[in-house]
Amino acid sequence: MEIYELTVHELLEKLYKKEITKEEILTSYQNRINEKEKDVQAFVTITEEEAKEQFKKVQEGNNTSKLAGIPIGIKDNICTKGIKTTCASKMLENFVSPYDATVMDKINAEGMVTLGKLNMDEFAMGGSTEHSYFKKTKNPWNLNKVPGGSSGGSAAAVAAGMVPWALGSDTGGSIRQPASFCGIVGLKPTYGLVSRFGLVAFASSLDQIGTLTKDVEDSALLLNVIAGHDEKDSTSAAKEKEDYTKALKNDVKGLKIGVPKEYFGEGINEEVKASIEKVIEKYRELGATVEECSLDVADYALATYYIIACAEASSNLGRFDGIRYGYRTKNYENLKDIYRNSRSEGFGAEVKRRIILGTYVLSSGYYDAYYKKAQQVRTLVKNEFARNFEKYDVILTPTASNVAFDIGSKINDPLEMYLADLCTVPVNIAGLPGISVPCGLNSEKMPIGFQLIGKPFAESTILNAAYTYEQNTDFKKNKPEFKN
């Protein structure tokens, strides 16, 4: 096995046994980027020299963390001091943040080395990474397919072995759906577990930073680094630090799993459905009890999500006005022109569509019918989950109703694209933790994933359930083929 194929915990084991060196790890990944990036197009910025420099400093600084020197990839909406943070937008094409996001402070404190900034849908709005201003990232399993989104660059880079793991952000499924499309593990923590300070906001009440990793153990390892209260984020939870790797027990005996019937009706792909049914069988075999349950309000979750997310986005993206930083039009005679033309030229079509939607639902006369109503439904969705969690420890669903689709096939049909988020958005609306785990390939050898949803701050429970499944199946061994 090549170094770039190993998980981080495997790398750590080999380092411990002195079978490899940290230099070899860095070199292996950097070589892999040089080899595969032209096909996959996962990076907005590759920080080859900076990474070497950073690596040298970490080595000289005698950082005692076991993760010191381990590489990582960062989604390009997480602020990195001195390295461009573009949000894959023309608006921030040359923007360099003067400060590090809180998660970057934590990553840097561990001595981890940033290999680059990863592609995404512009401002995290989309589910295919086709809405990037810079490039279209390809799915490593089949280069004609999308990697999912919006953290498509992060998922593709991990799947292709260009980074051992990556950070992404998840507002409606932006970590879990691309993880599922690329055959890796994607974890969206409970809202408030990871600081949002330094994450360029899309929808503040839904956004959460999470991990994209090759397996579940790596998710627990990376979550240990990034979780924790932050005074700079008022919505961050004051929770005791936990060691999530301790939760991985390879045992689900007695675990109660609910499977909402609403996710297996019309619209779900037959192969995906069959694959999820096998997952259910596996859990039963391992000693868990699995029952059908219902999530009545699931039907309204998607509409609720798009109203809340767009409303918040329309306000959050107001600061990109061409005045202080970012893109400014050359074509203006007065202030109004600067605003209108900078924003018309600087934002892509999908971003503009959502700003307009969000502006509409907040405007006077429509607020009660849309935004206020959506907040009421949000409460119903939360209650519905809470009701289910009285009976079940975790809820199991497909991560997406289908596998990765062809590049360009949905770009002109926003509604179809929005439907791809059906299984993942309720989790964000309720602020719950969710994890996507690979569970096989379809007949075209494209990965399928399933999702486990937990109670608030029950990351340990879903990580253990995911780990137990992974340890007792072989799907982790599947490797992408870069098919053309």
Add this chain to the structure above:
Amino acid sequence: MSREDYEVVIGLEVHAELATKTKIFCSCPTEFGGEPNTHCCPICMALPGTLPVLNEKVVEYAVRAGLATNCEIEQNSKNDRKNYFYPDLPKAYQISQYDRPLCKRGSIEIENEKGEKRTIRITRIHIEEDAGKLNHDEFGGGSLVDLNRAGVPLIEIVSEPDIRSSVEAENYLRKLKSILEYIEVSDCKMQEGSLRADVNVSVRKKGETKLGTRTEMKNMNSFRSIVRGIEYEIDRQIDLIEDGGVVEQETLRWDDVSGRTFSMRDKEDAQDYRYFPDPDLVAIRLSDEYIENIRKSLPELPESRRERYIEEYKLTEREANLLTASKYLSNLFESTTSICGNAKAACNWILSDISRILNEREMEPNEIPFTSDHLAELIALIEKGTISSAIAKKVLEELFENPNKPSKIIEEKGWIQISDEGAIREVVLKVLQATPQSVADFKAGKEKAIGFLVGQAMKETKGKANPQMLNKMFVEEINKM
């Protein structure tokens, strides 16, 4: 019909900057001045990815203001975003409060022009952040944004339309200012814009119950322009109605130089601010205990000080009113009195000469450079006859320039009163010789002539002669002649 046939209806929206050390959502200093963009950070500059964290002091100060103006305190409050584009507003939204302000339904008592008591109701007090400042290049080079003020905490105090004249508006604002100073939540420096008001004015025929259409004058920051602006608007609106026209609801700019209001048509038609709860901030929940602790910590308010001054120091109602209008003057009075024991003298000095100098120099009472020790000593020096009151006035001027112990000042300047009988007699004889007419007048029964003679002697001694001794000696010498 004439002006007497109309009733004037005024409401004020007062913005007061809070005297917290740091801004409302970041830890930048609130200090006034500084080079442009030196009191700011990624948060108040609204860089991508930054988040606000509410300064708890801001809530505390707003609750103080609410309790001091008899408001109910909202125990379950929140912050909302007010969305609009302007270059001085870096986030393109102002974090303010929409439907759940921290304080509501309060009132304060004022007096009208006839000395009658009036209650002005306060609709609400909410917290919000100030915007930055645009510096327009006079030479056409565009505008530059200074974000030093961006994120400075404000409270907005909204009154009901209970005010009926420009005098009431002024008295209301003065009262509000003095309360905010007393409870130390704002330094209320109007020239620096830390206290400013939006003034809503409408008129209606007497007896009419429906409100007339109002106009709003924005950002007024002196008592004088508020009074002039209101008077101008009343006349303009009545003239318009009398001529058969209608008042249009609009925002106006008061121009002090031309003494008239201008329509601000460029400020957009009807703004839709798209208020919604700020998802970056959590609900503000206040316990009964928290509110009670603040209530207990409130200092004595002007109302009760006023009563005490009349009772304890035997001041007149007018004197007590004037002194308590400013917390600084009131404190100076109390402290001076406690040192020198002469309340009447302390009151007189503060209300006459000190107030006159403040006015002349356009200074705020809190800018007085000397202390109550200085003033008390000055009063004692007069009582002891060391200096005359004429000299004392010169010492006071000097105290404003170079605050120092008055005894030091008079020593350095050689202003000690001449009480030496021989020296004074010498001056008296000199004056009498030079002004035979006055001597004749006095002998002819014109008592006033003595005043002239004393004045001449004072001139001769540069004010240093003891006036009582002069008086006595002139009478003695003339009688000898």
